[in-house]
Amino acid sequence: MKKIAALCLAGLLTVPAVFAGGAKDGKKTPIGVSMPTKDLQRWNQDGANMKAQLEKAGYKVDLQYANNDIATQTNQIENMVTKGDAILVIASIDGSALKNVLDNAKRKGIKVIAYDRLIMNSNAVSYYATFDNYKVGTIQGDFLVKKLNLKNRTAADPATIELFTGSPDDNNINFFFGGAMDVLTPYIEKGVLVVPSGQTTKAQCATLNWSTEEGQKRMENLISSQGYGPKGKKLDAVYSSNDSVAMGITNALTAAGYTAENFPIITGQDCDKPNVKNMIKGTQAMSIFKDTRTLAEKVVGMVDAIMQGKEPEINDKETYNNGTGIIPSYLCEPVFATTENYKSLLIDSGYYTEADLK
Numbered sequence: 001m002k003k004i005a006a007l008c009l010a011g012l013l014t015v016p017a018v019f020a021g022g023a024k025d026g027k028k029t030p031i032g033v034s035m036p037t038k039d040l041q042r043w044n045q046d047g048a049n050m051k052a053q054l055e056k057a058g059y060k061v062d063l064q065y066a067n068n069d070i071a072t073q074t075n076q077i078e079n080m081v082t083k084g085d086a087i088l089v090i091a092s093i094d095g096s097a098l099k100n101v102l103d104n105a106k107r108k109g110i111k112v113i114a115y116d117r118l119i120m121n122s123n124a125v126s127y128y129a130t131f132d133n134y135k136v137g138t139i140q141g142d143f144l145v146k147k148l149n150l151k152n153r154t155a156a157d158p159a160t161i162e163l164f165t166g167s168p169d170d171n172n173i174n175f176f177f178g179g180a181m182d183v184l185t186p187y188i189e190k191g192v193l194v195v196p197s198g199q200t201t202k203a204q205c206a207t208l209n210w211s212t213e214e215g216q217k218r219m220e221n222l223i224s225s226q227g228y229g230p231k232g233k234k235l236d237a238v239y240s241s242n243d244s245v246a247m248g249i250t251n252a253l254t255a256a257g258y259t260a261e262n263f264p265i266i267t268g269q270d271c272d273k274p275n276v277k278n279m280i281k282g283t284q285a286m287s288i289f290k291d292t293r294t295l296a297e298k299v300v301g302m303v304d305a306i307m308q309g310k311e312p313e314i315n316d317k318e319t320y321n322n323g324t325g326i327i328p329s330y331l332c333e334p335v336f337a338t339t340e341n342y343k344s345l346l347i348d349s350g351y352y353t354e355a356d357l358k
């Protein structure tokens with residue numbers, strides 16, 4: 001009985017170590033966080049928020065950025081596995097390029113959380129945390145329907161649009177672009193919305209690495225080939241899946257002579273500071289706001305649950321199949337910012353200061 005009582009007491013004494021903020025054998029549990037690049041504002045914010053919240057919860061954080069290089073990200077993750085990081089949180093550069101390194105992680109019993117970008121064709125992925133990416137696309141599509149008055153237009157007076165999405169190696173574009181096109185396609189089929197270039201497929205509209213420069217080049221080519229301009233062919237809108245691509249589009253349109261008074265309606269995502277400034281100036285109409293603080297909070301909750309041997313909070317077990325089966329997911333709710341609500345959404349919430357947007 002004394003032995004049993006001693007074991008129970010020992011068990012009770014170890015419980016606070018697990019629950020009290022990531023302690024493992026009296027030390028801080030190391031968590032590996034792999035981010036794709038520092039080149040985009042949003043990944044810097046994601047990484048910083050993740051690190052801050054995990055450290056507040058008591059974990060030791062190994063945060064690495066891969067400079068948008070697949071080999072670098074693979075090597076960084078290999079090092080995390082070798083060092084014995086207990087859980088890996090990964091925002092992949094190429095969702096299909098990490099199978100081998102994650103197979104090794106699984107053999108060592110390391111859990112993997114895919115962060116915002118689904119990791120494909122790997123059964124090592126335990127969970128996925130993201131925003132409702134299909135809804136991101138439908139919100140953008142619905143915004144364009146309203147602003148272009150598509151429900152009341154006729155084929156005799158169609159609205160014109162060009163379409164841009166993100167990097168073809170990012171699985172999320174299937175949801176962003178897919179959601180937007182599910183909304184817009186019926187209007188294209190009715191002839192009340194026209195894509196003059198005819199470029200409507202995902203492959204035609206993709207932008208490698210979500211690059212501002214690549215987006216700008218393609219928009220410049222469209223302006224040249226289609227004759228768009230304030231005094232040329234009418235262009236009512238440009239659908240862009242995110243802000244970095246929208247910035248390239250905006251740069252090209254500005255150089256072509258468009259001003260706030262006649263600027264096409266541009267969509268975006270991430271509420272990057274320069275793009276919010278463009279909204280205030282009148283050269284971008286909207287941007288999806290994905291509060292990375294919320295996503296980081298959900299991932300910390302997942303990490304805590306895994307460390308305690310519990311099932312993390314999940315709200316989607318149907319949508320995201322990575323080729324090996326459905327990955328249990330938590331989808332945060334996206335909202336959108338315009339000039340009408342950006343102050344309450346971004347400044348009053350503490351996400352930005354007024355000075356950030358001057």
